[in-house]
Amino acid sequence: MYLTNEEELMLKGEQGAVVAKCMKLLVRLGDIYGADKMISISSSQASGVSYKSIGDPGLEFLNGFADEGAKVRVPTFLNPAGMDLENWKELGISETFAGKQMKIISAFRKMNVVTTCSCTPYLFGNLPRFGEHIAWSESSAVSFANSVIGARTNREGGPSALAAGITGRTANYGLHLEENRKPNLLINLKVELKTSSDFGALGYFIGKVVKNKIPYFSGINKCNTDNLKFLGAAMAASGAVALYHVENKTPEAKNYESLINRLEKVEYSAEDLKKSYEELTDSPEPDLIVIGCPHASISEIEILAEKLNNKKLEKEFWVCTSKSIKTWADRMGYTKIINDAGAKIVCDTCMVVSPLEETNYECIGTNSGKAAKYIPGFCKKKVFFGDLNILIEKGLRK
Amino acid sequence: MRAIKARGISEGIGKGEVIIIKEPFGFYGNIDPKTGIIIEKGNPLEGVCIKDKIFVFPNGKGSTVGSYVIYGLKKNGVAPSAIINLETETIVATGVILAEIPCVDKPEENLIETLKDGDVVEVDGNKGEIRIL
Numbered sequence: 001m002y003l004t005n006e007e008e009l010m011l012k013g014e015q016g017a018v019v020a021k022c023m024k025l026l027v028r029l030g031d032i033y034g035a036d037k038m039i040s041i042s043s044s045q046a047s048g049v050s051y052k053s054i055g056d057p058g059l060e061f062l063n064g065f066a067d068e069g070a071k072v073r074v075p076t077f078l079n080p081a082g083m084d085l086e087n088w089k090e091l092g093i094s095e096t097f098a099g100k101q102m103k104i105i106s107a108f109r110k111m112n113v114v115t116t117c118s119c120t121p122y123l124f125g126n127l128p129r130f131g132e133h134i135a136w137s138e139s140s141a142v143s144f145a146n147s148v149i150g151a152r153t154n155r156e157g158g159p160s161a162l163a164a165g166i167t168g169r170t171a172n173y174g175l176h177l178e179e180n181r182k183p184n185l186l187i188n189l190k191v192e193l194k195t196s197s198d199f200g201a202l203g204y205f206i207g208k209v210v211k212n213k214i215p216y217f218s219g220i221n222k223c224n225t226d227n228l229k230f231l232g233a234a235m236a237a238s239g240a241v242a243l244y245h246v247e248n249k250t251p252e253a254k255n256y257e258s259l260i261n262r263l264e265k266v267e268y269s270a271e272d273l274k275k276s277y278e279e280l281t282d283s284p285e286p287d288l289i290v291i292g293c294p295h296a297s298i299s300e301i302e303i304l305a306e307k308l309n310n311k312k313l314e315k316e317f318w319v320c321t322s323k324s325i326k327t328w329a330d331r332m333g334y335t336k337i338i339n340d341a342g343a344k345i346v347c348d349t350c351m352v353v354s355p356l357e358e359t360n361y362e363c364i365g366t367n368s369g370k371a372a373k374y375i376p377g378f379c380k381k382k383v384f385f386g387d388l389n390i391l392i393e394k395g396l397r398k
Numbered sequence: 399m400r401a402i403k404a405r406g407i408s409e410g411i412g413k414g415e416v417i418i419i420k421e422p423f424g425f426y427g428n429i430d431p432k433t434g435i436i437i438e439k440g441n442p443l444e445g446v447c448i449k450d451k452i453f454v455f456p457n458g459k460g461s462t463v464g465s466y467v468i469y470g471l472k473k474n475g476v477a478p479s480a481i482i483n484l485e486t487e488t489i490v491a492t493g494v495i496l497a498e499i500p501c502v503d504k505p506e507e508n509l510i511e512t513l514k515d516g517d518v519v520e521v522d523g524n525k526g527e528i529r530i531l
Contacts, residue, residue: 021498024408028408028495159492
């Protein structure tokens with residue numbers, strides 16, 4: 001692989017042992033994937049933050065790295081942690097778990113990683129430009145950055161994203177290369193999608209079919225940014241889709257208009273949509289409702305506040321989001337309306353990476369295709385999958 | 399002594415007795431990072447310690463937390479002295495490079511078949527070579 005003079009020096013240890021180790025890791029991973037050179041990145045986003053996911057081995061690794069003096073040199077944001085960093089007690093998190101989780105966060109802070117703890121960094125301060133190379137690891141954020149923004153990233157592992165943040169480099173392979181960003185499957189929609197959960201259902205269904213291919217969607221006539229966030233997240237959970245294109249909606253789609261008629265086609269009908277909802281549902285009776293996977297945007301919270309205004313929920317109801325968005329919700333008065341209705345806004349974490357399996361809830365209601373796909377395995381709970389209105393309706397009933 | 403060419407994944411030289419697993423191995427949940435003992439139910443090597451061994455398996459699998467487990471083995475002083483894979487994927491590559499455990503892959507011959515438990519070999523991650531002693 002070709003390395004610049006500076007990269008050679010980094011590899012040789014001129015900038016310290018930690019930088020050398022990170023460079024070694026990235027160069028070797030590049031070799032494994034046939035990269036020709038290293039490229040500079042403008043930002044990084046590291047997964048592997050929840051104590052539930054990385055355990056003591058991860059904590060020890062991060063502490064070791066921080067003690068060796070590792071510092072990131074490009075803006076590096078964190079994925080959700082296993083709990084709300086401030087209000088963990090009221091979520092039933094144990095002292096032991098909280099103690100370990102805070103040590104993980106401290107290690108990241110020591111390395112100058114911004115301890116945002118969110119899967120939607122693009123909503124507040126880590127927004128790449130079109131065509132920019134980045135090294136992100138959260139699968140839904142990777143999908144959003146590649147597809148909706150047109151930035152370029154592979155799905156990095158936790159350590160490789162951190163190494164990329166520390167060196168400011170990643171290896172040039174995969175989705176960093178134009179030729180690997182072409183769609184190779186056409187999805188023709190024969191049904192009009194109306195809600196974010198419809199987009200999550202579509203994503204779940206298509207992710208299973210395409211695995212790690214690059215789908216091109218035709219027939220999505222109306223969508224907003226939140227809808228696309230749900231679509232990408234679900235596809236990255238049921239498959240390994242890191243990039244998709246939507247005709248007339250995402251920035252790179254027009255480059256491939258001449259190509260799409262030659263692609264293998266899949267149709268998605270009203271019947272398929274119905275089937276997707278059924279497949280994601282184990283039980284019709286949730287006792288905990290959680291929305292905000294990926295983390296809720298301020299618009300989603302505004303809509304929820306409108307719907308919950310002067311209502312009283314009978315069931316436990318959580319909204320997961322980042323601390324930043326929560327601050328805006330506080331200021332707008334949405335938090336008060338939501339709390340008055342009996343729901344909680346939970347920051348820094350989500351239903352997938354928090355230790356929900358340690359709680360007594362039996363069935364989780366959600367509007368997220370990604371969460372619905374992961375909860376049975378990661379949290380050992382049943383799922384009810386439905387759109388926000390149905391979730392609220394169920395939440396209002398005893 | 400017989401030398402077999404391979405690809406260097408992680409630098410350093412490690413020597414020891416060979417232990418072989420013929421199936422892909424996931425480090426997370428299947429080995430105790432404190433003791434280096436394999437705890438995977440049904441694994442033919444369940445209960446065996448990999449400390450100071452030359453650990454031979456085709457490739458890694460499973461959770462990416464496996465990289466951290468490999469690092470933990472080294473930190474706890476119970477790491478293998480080297481790893482040989484048929485093809486190292488990113489979980490193992492990330493782990494051995496961060497932990498500085500010598501590792502090679504793509505040996506010229508299928509060592510999973512030609513080596514046997516207890517053979518003494520030296521793994522040279524710098525040159526990309528395995529020396530059967």
